[in-house]
Amino acid sequence: MTWRQWRLSKQLLFWLMLLTLIPLLLLGWLITYQLNVTEQALIDKKANEMTTLLLADSIYFERFITNRFRELEFMASIDSFTESNIDGMNELLTNKADIGDNYDSLYFVDTTGTGVVGVISSNERAAILSSEEANDFLAVDREWFIRSLNGSPAISDPLQSRATGNRIIALSVPIVNSSEVIGVLRGAILIDRLIERVGISDEQGQTEMYLVDSNGIVMTETLRKAPGDRVEPEILQLLQDPNGTAEYEDSHGREVIGAFQQLELLDWTVIIEEPIEEAFVTASALRNQFYLFVSILVAVTIIIISIVATYLSKTLTTPVTSMLEDVKQAANGEWKDDKPIEGANPSSKNEIHQLAHYFTMMKKQLYVSSSELRRANSKLEKLSYMDGLTNISNRRYFDKRLSEVYLQATTDNYPLSLLLIDIDCFKKYNDTYGHVSGDACLRAVAQALEKATPEGAVVARYGGEEFAIILPAYSHADSKPIGEAIVRSMTEVDIEHSSSTVADHVTVSLGGYTATSFMEANSIEDLLNHADSALYAAKELGRNQAVFYEEGEQKRPMAR
Known part of the structure; x- marks a missing residue:
């Protein structure tokens, strides 16, 4: 090698290294910046999903409390209460405590604040209190009693039942006769049952969902928190404006995204926390792959440049330029496995040509891997919309599809029908036959619903023993036969239910x-409330039947 060749080789080595490393470093910075932007976008998306989940739970909570007020107001309007018929009141309170699992106790309190009639739920049965026991119940200085005595429904702070020791909240409504308040009907709701119905739980081990009161005291148990714990000061400060999201460090040192939703009827707040790292697992994996890819590429490039420094620039430029273009395309997600690097040849003595060949193979492997990743993500997304027990759509998919269908129906002006189905006396079924049989019953009912609904309908498990069906573009006349057929189909399913108060087999109540x-359902919440009112009417009429409402139709009167 001559001096000129050596100097040319040295210069070529310097410039090639400079011209190669600078674009790679710039590309690395650009892709790192893009990955950081992607991570923040994923965090924001996860926060929105968590907020949507909390909003759905809070709507369900509000509806649960509202329905209990309706029940109490409905009973308060019955003649046995307005006329102070002791026997009649005992019978009504006993029946209400027997058929439901929502109440800890029910009392009729006169205007002096003294209990007159009372029942206590014990072991799923109602026990009538003697007049002396009822008289021991005094409410004269209770805030809820004073409010109801003045003619308004009221709800208490969390209490502990003196009779059963359970945690409760008291709902009360006035009893009016000829425009005069003659007493107060008070029902105690089990807090544990209320929390269970809202769906507050921690099943994954990473996501924490729990309930706190206005003082920041935890009311529910998760893997990391217990009732009575106090939340961190940072969270307590965030609760001053609870309807939102924030990023912070929890008591276990995890960086989390927190979403807060205040329950308006009570001064409580639902909090859901998820580790930030869970929100962008995909972005982190892409970053690690990129760093590994760039590290290998830089190392190989330096070795190859040092070996071929004396080659003519034309021999080096074409394959290197092609590879650089492919790296730029990779940064934009544009892998092209059908186009090999120009000059690629595994048999060539030119290392650059060999590098081009193996780079092409690596590019094809990465393309295959990214395709498999996309397919796996698509499969996981489908599984996230499926109820694991019944193999039908879950609540998350139902909420998503209802929002889409409602928007389309209001935009294109076509009818939309919604059916809510509830298995009658399911709690008694579980108590009699066990939870394994209860799960089998849920699966059988889900299969029957899918069989009875037309193509294009959305059949979903709404929660517990409740199911929901969306019928896009189905009118009242179209949807009513479907609902009635669903109720009848339970006879064909023929699941024995000896504890039912309706029939000797499992039955369902349906509201449509x-x-x-x-004009009436000007929001998704209104649509759900009207269907829920129809379901409530079906239960009040004796269960094992379908009640349908349509827009403009007079609804069955219910206490509000």
């Missing part, structure tokens, strides 16, 4: 509502 001009 059809929106046409969307």
Whole structure:
């Protein structure tokens, strides 16, 4: 090698290294910046999903409390209460405590604050209190009693039942006769049952969902928190404006995204926390792959440049330029496995040509891997929308599809029907036959619902023993036969239910509502409330039947 060749080789080595490393470093910075932007976008998306989940739970909570007020107001309007018929009141309170699992106790309190009639739920049965026991119940200085005595429904702070020791909240409504308040009907709701119905739980081990009161005291148990614990000062400060999201460090040192939703009827807040790292697992994996890829590429490039420094620039430029273009395309997600690097040849003595060949193979492997990753992510997304027990759509998919269908129906002005189905006396079924049989019952009912509904309908498990069906573009006349057929189909399913108060087999109650001009159902919550009102009417009429409402139709009167 001559001096000129050596100097040319040295210069070529310097410039090639400079011209190669600078674009790679710039590309690395650009992709790192893009990955950081992607991570923040994923965090924001996860926060929105968590907020949507909490909003759905809070709507369900509000509806649960509202329905209990309706029940109490409905009973308060019955003649046995307005006329102070002791026997009649005992019978009504006993029946209400027997058929439901929502109440710890029910009392009729006169205007002096003294209990007159009372029942206590014990072991799923109602026990009538003697007059002396009822008289021991005094409410004269209770805030809820004073409010109801003045003619308004009221709800208490969390209490502990003196009779059963359970944690409760008291709902009370006035009893009116000829425009005069003659007493107060008070029902105690089990807090544990209320929390269970809202769906607050921690099943994954990473995500924490729990309930706190206005003082920041934890009311539910998760893997990391117990009732009575106090939340961190940072969270307590965030609760001053609870309806939102924030990023912070929890008591276990985890960086988390927290979403808060205040329950308006009570001064409580639902909090859901998820580790930030869970929100962008995909972005972290891409970053690690990129760093490994760049490290290998830089090391190989330096070795190859040092060996071929004396080659003519034309021999080096073409394959290197092609590889650089592919790296740029990789940064934009544009892998092209059908186009080999120009000059690629595994048999060539030119290392650059060999590098081009193996780079092409690596590019193809990465393309295959990314395709498999996309397919796996698509499969996981489908599984996230499926109820694991019944193999039908879950609540998350139902909420997503209802929002889409509602928007389409209001935009294109076509009718939308919604059916809500509840298995009658399911709690008694579980108590009699066990939870394994209860799960089998849920699966059988889910299969029957899918069989009875037409193509295009959405059949989902709404929660517990409740199911929901969305019928896009189905009118009242179209949806009513479907609902009635579902109720009848339970006879064919023929699951024995000896504890049912309705029939000797499992039955369902169904409520349906059809929106046409969307004057009444001007929101998704209104649509759900109308269907829920129909379901409530079906239960009040004796269960094992379907009640349908359509827009403009007079609804069955219910206490509000």
